[in-house]
Amino acid sequence: MKKHIVIFEVVGGTDKGPNGYRPDTMPIVKSIEKRGWTAEVIFYSHEKKDEILKHVSDTADAYLSRINPGNLTDEANYFDMLRKLYDNGVKEMPHPDVMIHLGAKDVLVKLRDTDLVPDDTFAYYDIETFKNSFPKTLLYGERVLKQNRGSTGEGIWRVQLVDQLIDVEAIPLTAKVKCTEAKDNHVEYHKLGDFLTFCEQYIKGDNGMLIDMPFLPRIKEGEIRLLMLHRTPVNVVHKKPANQKDAFSTTLFSGAQYRYDATSDWPDLVDLFISNLSTITNKLGNLDLPLIWTADFMLDTDKRGNDVYILGEMNCSCVGFTSELSLSEDIADEIISILAPQYA
Structure with a gap:
């Protein structure tokens, strides 16, 4: 030694x-x-x-x-x-492969067969699939598109259909959509076709992809970040978006408020995540879990009215702990x- x-x-x-x-x-x-x-x-x-x-x-x-x-x-x-x-x-x-696979947004799709991620979560690696599929998923409600690159909410869009449509198999490209970016919660209105063309930039280039998942309205209650030290939960950061009409971003830059909690304050979340560590390890090619890493969750409600936790992303490339x-x-x-x- x-x-x-x-x-x-x-x-x-x-x-x-x-x-x-x-x-x-x-x-x-x-x-x-x-x-x-x-x-x-x-x-x-x-x-x-x-x-x-x-x-x-x-x-x-x-x-x-x-x-x-x-x-x-x-x-x-x-x-x-x-x-x-x-x-x-x-x-x-x-290991670098852990940084690549765990840090990439499509880890959500890889974990879709667990109770961490909704079934209707998709990854688009080419423009054609994205443009064919997203008008169909948008038909069933508000969606969130996440680029693989970027940080501080850049390229993360909440997409809402402005006018309700019935008896269609896909949203027409001429339909108007309301698009809110998590970077600063600013709102833009576009025709769906124009917005899809705008989003091509997120798919092009190395490691380009878009994740498409349902928008969870309870994000207004805050995002819950679980800080992990290898296999041990250390603390929880509760990140509540700014109190503004369209705000859903949980970054400090956007005005979100942070609160630091003990893991004992979130027993159900901790138990859920710990029970899935072996599955996460398998999805990472059975390489060891990172030393310092995070998992971000949002609250949702199941059919019985119970709280459930939905994984939004994980990060292990260089998680800071300057506040502690x-x-x-x-x-x-x-x-x-x-x-x-x-x-x-």
Whole structure:
């Protein structure tokens, strides 16, 4: 056992503090060192990829990726290096394939056979399928379209039919739709055909896709984010949209209000998610779950009037915990606990 952990960052980006590091990176380093281990931060660059690969393979038990993929100029090369580290026996936290599959919006479709996601959730990977299918799904009520790329609600649209239609098999392209973007809750009105053409941009390019799922009116009560430390729920962030007529965004930028709760305040949600961890692992190719990750839920009501929780997305690429830096102590303990069986 080398008792050494490498934390990957990248130079630049909006997630850095005055010292150039993410605000939650050095607390992890210090917590690891308090336990008699060593840790170092390495700023990844493609030019030094081979040098970094050799150094980390020779010195580290595990790597912890703390890079927002959006801050990388060459994500594929970074992921290639992480795969080689995994092949060289360096414990992955997380594996790049987990970042790709769990972070992509179509994980919702992959989990459609669970009780986490509605049956009428779809993924569109090509423009033709999208333009043929969405006018039919819109017939059954308000929908939400989510692009795979972007952040802070950009490219997430609530789509409502303005005038009710009857006895049609699909909404005509000339029908008027009301479109509200989660980025700032602004409203636009379009003919359906024009809006579909606008949305082509989300499908084109690498990793382009659109997720189509039912709009849940109870989003007005808030989105519930479950913060996970490996397999353990840590806390819950309740994110309530701004008190405006069309608001459904839960980002701080849009005026949402955040409240931090204990997991004991949400026992049904925690039990639901924990019971599905093995299924999620299987869907990720039986790779280990991330060290720090989140799952976002919305409330819905079943036919009996009971509350149910609907998964909206998951994220593990670089989940921050700057509002609770003391969590670094638990993170250090969990890293060592994960590695212990390898050296027993």
